[in-house]
Amino acid sequence: MEHEFWHERWAKTEIGFHEGTVNQFLHDHWPTLAGNSTDAVFVPLCGKAHDMWWLSDRGHPIIGVELSEIACKDFFEEAGEKAKVHPGEPFTKFAHDDLELWCGDFFQLVPDDLKHVRLVYDRAALIALPPTMRKQYVDHLTAVIPDGTKILLVTLDYKTRITAPPFNVSDEEVMELYGEDYDIEHIVTxxxxxxxLFAKRRGLIGGTESVFRLVKR
Ligand SMILES: C[S@@+](CC[C@H](N)C(=O)[O-])C[C@H]1O[C@@H](n2cnc3c(N)ncnc32)[C@H](O)[C@@H]1O
Structure with missing residues (x-):
């Protein structure tokens, strides 16, 4: 997806993907991924997901990466919190204690940025990208996270063909994308x-949501 597409979504507040509350799959399945650890978490394409406050409340340092400055600002303002802003290239960093949103392009991350990360939460990141970009996304993620990193991945697959985000990502595609470098456990269908609600609004025929636990070898 072009950056402009996302900047326009945020500028027009066309952000139907934003849940405004903690994601149920995160709530239910994070403990089986992370146990009681307070390891650092990376949240790619993070938007202003409340999930990051939830993870932070569990003691995890967080790095979220997000293109939109509107999202980064809203995230803190809507929680009544102030972030210190460190302008820079390729990322302007918004920091509140151990919770950092890096405003910029995911594809500009380098391994040094995430060398302390042990956990990743991907909800509506992989599925936000069109088919042609998904392999690039997974390859880049794999290049920048340390070996042994665990990922909680949430996907969806409607029976209707979708031509705008969120895209359908089948369970088979997850196996193809991650199979070479990750151990994969399909934990929820x-x-x-x-x-x-979302299916009705978009005139879609229902389908499935899946949750995976991945471990980078
Ligand atoms: C479908 S939304 C999901 C947001 C969040 N994960 C959630 O669950 O609410 C995808 C987000 O990725 C951001 N995004 C898209 N491409 C990006 C990129 N290359 N680098 C960083 N963020 C990106 C968009 O601005 C958008 O906020």
């Missing part, structure tokens, strides 16, 4: 009914 959840049916999305035809009358689910």
């Amino acid at each position: 959840n049916t999305i009914e035809n009358d689910h």
Whole structure:
């Protein structure tokens, strides 16, 4: 997706993907991934997801990466918190204690940036990208996170073909994208009914949501 596409979504507040509350899969399955650890978490394409406050409350230092400055500002302002802003290239960093949002392009990250990270939370990051960019995304993620890093990945797969984000990502595609470098455990398949709010709004036929636990070898 072009950067302009996302800047326009944020400028027009067309952010139907934003849940405004902690994601249920994160809530239910994070403990089985992370146990009681307070290891650092990387959140790619993070938006202004409340999930990062939830993870931070559990003691995890966080780095979220997000293109939109609107999202980064809103994230702190809407929680009534102030972030210190460190302008820079390729990222302007918004920091509040151990919770940092890096405003810039995910593809500009280098391994040194994430060398302390042991956990990744991907909700609506992989599925935000069109088919042609997904392999590039996974290859870059794999290049910048340390070996042994664990990922909680949430995907969805509607029965209708979708031509704008969120895109369908089948379980088979997850196996293809991650199979070479990760141990993969498919932990949840959840049916999305035809009358689910998002499906109805977009005129979609229901499908499935999946949750995976991945470990980088
Ligand atoms: C579908 S939204 C999901 C946001 C968040 N994960 C959530 O669950 O609410 C995808 C986000 O990725 C951001 N984004 C898209 N391409 C990006 C890139 N190359 N680098 C950083 N952020 C990007 C967009 O601005 C958007 O906020």
